[in-house]
Amino acid sequence: MKDPVTSRDTEFGPSEVKTTTCYMCACRCGIRVHLRGGEVRYIEGNPDHPLNQGVICAKGASGIMKQYSPARLTRPLKRKEGAERGENAFEPISWDEAFTILGDRLAHIRATDPKKLALFTGRDQMQALTGLFAKQFGTPNYAAHGGFCSVNMAAGMIYTIGGSFWEFGGPDLDRAKLFVMIGTAEDHHSNPMKIALSKFKRSGGRFIAINPVRTGYAAIADEWVPIRPGTDGALLLALIREIVEMGLFDREFLIRFTNAAELVNMDPASDEFGLLIRDPSVTAEPGCFDPENRLWWDRLTDRPTIARSEGSDGRLIGAFELPDGTAVKPAFQLLKDRVKDCTPEWAEGITGIPAATIRRLAHEMGVTARDHKIELPIAWTDAWGREYDTIVGNPVAFHSMRGLAAHSNGFHAIRALGILMSLLGTIDRPGGFRHKAPFPRPIPPCAKPPKGPEGVKPNEPLGGMPLGWPADPNDLFVDAEGEPVRIDKAFSWEYPLSVHGLMHNVITNAWRGDPYPIDTLFLFMANMAWNSSMNTVEVRKMLTDKHENGEYKIPFIVVTDAFQSETVAFADLVLPDTTYLERHDVMSLLDRPISEFDGPVDSVRIPVLPPLGESKPFQEVLIELGSRLRLPAFVNADGSRKYRDYPDFIVHFETEPGSGIGFLSGWRGKSGEKFLVGEPNPSQWEMYARNHNHFHYELPRSYQYMRNWNRGYLTWARHHRLVRFAEPIVIHLYSEVLQKFRLAAEGKRKGKQPPAHLRERVKDFFDPLPFYFPPLEWHQTNTSAFPLAAITQRPMAMYHSWDSQNAWLRQIHTHNALFVHPSVGAANNFGDGAWVWVESPWGKVRCQARFTEAVEPGTVWTWNAVGKASGAWGLSPDANESRHGFLLNHVISEELPALISGRTVSNSDPVTGQAAWYDVRVRVTPAAADEPAESWPQFTPLPQVPGQTGFTGTLRAFFAGKARG
């Protein structure tokens, strides 16, 4: 035996260490990859990386088995002559041929009707590039997966506090004393959250988890508060009521930093009803900021003054009359009126949480915020010029994600959360919520979609951003009749604030030709024929459905993926992507960077291995296509190719010629002496590599807090071009933006008007204050026939559908079961481990049930995306994932029939278009004794595709470098 102490690992072969950034999930940790004989020997967390500080998770440490997955695609593929979509029958072609097929097709689309290209992407972390490509191409039909992920969280928070959770902000657990996690099991900000949560608990913090299920983080909570899915809004409104009624809010914070004291027009006859009162004598420069012309009622002189005038103090409560007789109320009074009846007893009936618990939670939050204040000895000046000696913190922190977001009532629930956090005075303060650059941003941010069909023209870039932030009904992207221009109907009156698009409706709409048929559906890294679509069985049929003339209803489908997903089978053209270890990549401030609370951070991936076979990074595909199509950003004035490749593009691209703003913010300037703004630096990649693949600018301490209103920070941010304006970003406790849409729906506002059939919907849901309504689907569901809520959670050891191909991770979650409370079994005559039918009004699945006490009894749940189609992902046709595992997606509909005047609309939040995954209601009944112990539906096993890595044999004894074993 070799002595383990004296023998060296290098005796098995010399190894080298390279650094890059992980991509086993969206968290983006720094990693050190040890290579032996050209194979991955060990992947460890990089201790010199700010995000993960040396740790790594189960997925990150299993990157080896993803690199050597049997599902890798290594050759471009064309659907075989005579083969049908879905059969997975392909012939390999060269990249030249692939680019010719695609380039010619796209050139024709661009020259005739650019919107016939629909480019939609999954969790790609490169939206700045894909978005640029779409805009340059001229198609509005572009989005990433946000619409079916968590757009409610982004929109609800950004339209309220000018920032949001995860990439753009989060709980400051270093300083918090009370942490409330609601609607989160695992998290995108995975390792940083685990690091912070552990430190928080060890330093004596109190952790409360509000969730229908006790798994993941909730397992280590000091208190678990089970809640019925879809009812978070009711809980939050009751908490707000209790805080308001008990006087547990931070009055000074509300008055100075939110619009709580600002006066609202209460004259129902006025066209300005519900809008903030503004002094017309104040000159308001146009720009995407709110001019300082709002009024409040000065408590000291008992008359209206410009809000925040020195020496005045706004009233929060009361009803007043302006000198011209207009009735007005402070926004806070309207909030108080709104929540008056939202008693804890009312919320108990909806949420299932005892009223006494709700009351106590409110008191814990309020008393902790008020009596455990933090004062940091940091002097700063606010945007109106008031100087402070200290930064004050109220140490109550929240975190939330899809549990709140993935409901049709999620936008308002999240608005309520933003308001609760604001009432407690916790925004961008120590121990509360902290922003991350480039946030905070104006409410709403400046980018806007085109204003109408004229924004789409042959051979021209799009006349606006494909995705943006409407501030007003006139920002909607609709035609003269008020009908949608985008294939997913984003930014239309059906879902006006759909800031991330509605990817979940693209296939259905394109298939139906509503609002119009498209030519090419171009998907990148999105498993739309499986776990990323609702109503999966029908969506798969739409992908293969044909017109009477034999042509597919969606004429051409291009899929780019590194792996043999279920969606690959439906492609006409497959472009093999690389793994994360084989590519350059940027986590850019133009996109979703990895910023820390203390300042901007962006980062890169640098290849540690060569691309396998003929696989090619999708970034290179876009640069190549952009050059071939002569899209302006990718070519010189004479039409010649501008960028050699992706790394060259990243270094030299500027948002405008000479703007000095590019994809990477560090080491700009000719020799790397500048940051954020500066001319391109040819050695930028090397400089990132030397700094462990990231750039981190730590702000001066006086710029690290209160950034919505911090004069120093805002001026700095404008100077460094993070924002265009240095005006304060006042929190929208009351949303004037929403009221503008409501006024349009009431016919009280000039400009764009909703089509008649949508007026009521817009009027109902564009409420300037949050309100609770049961999820839309429940109105259409007989809830006694379908008494249970069904939800999914993502396991910590897997990232969506990605990890069943991973020999190690699939041993942790080989199949999924339906977790139910034993009372559900008792009521329906089945026992633990029984095979059951889960039925919703929309579909059914057969699966195995497992009993659990860690679930709210009216809820059933399962792990997301463990179930697979037989033969997909390099697994054998009889793998447990397909025979035993299942998708809940089959019982979830992407549309709700007859919701508006008999018309079908997306099963989404009516404000944002967020996919309402978690609204579904089901019943669970035992499968018959003679039914097979197998999940249902089953699909014809997929064969492997040409060039797929595959793995035959019943044994894998991986030993890097093959020195032995």
Added chain:
Amino acid sequence: MSKKQLALVIDLNVCVGCHACVTSCKEWNTSGWAGPMPDQNPYDADPSGVFFNRVQTFECGTFPNTETIHFPKSCLHCEDPPCVPVCPTGASYKREEDGIVLVDYDKCIGCKYCSWSCPYGVREFDEVQGVMKKCTLCVDRIYDQTLPPERRKPACVLACPAGARIFGDIKDPDSEAAIAIRENGGYPLMPEWGTQPANHYLPRRKTKMTLHEDELIRADNPLKIEGELPKPPDGSSLDDYSSW
């Protein structure tokens, strides 16, 4: 008995069950001194493989008083390991210098007596090589002078995002591991077996908040500034009845 006893102290108070320890152990060890760690049916039905460390998740209590416990488990490096005396070839042994229990694959004949005798079920049989394998506490890392001192730790400890795994000499009262056991009620598994497991577990600890009624009634209540508190008294007063 060893003077030094290396061990893991696992803090169940912060373990979220992410399995980072499980796969980081596998990736380090499969290509190292203790490897390979084979996987059978890696992409077929019923995959199973060698893992030196596994996380078991279980529930206690009934709704709504339910606790979900994530419980990582690997060889406990017992001070009196029952797997050692039963080994007919001397392949299983406990290192004198640091108390780590190891298997010499060259001597192991795969009789599995050790796995029968281990009350904790932490031995892993490699069907391919025909030998018993188990956690080595990354003995091939922790003394490796070519690694920076702070990285001379078991892979699972380095990986753990929650810092729930503390590695050290539990016989050294000043070690982080010994202090953690002493100060946080660290306990061994099934001490009644007399195996004296070196690995310890730290229990869940609850932080509660006590609210006093008078904390809800405060002179600086902002409702007062707003003229909402205190509410003006209504009804009669002493003045209405007395005329001193």
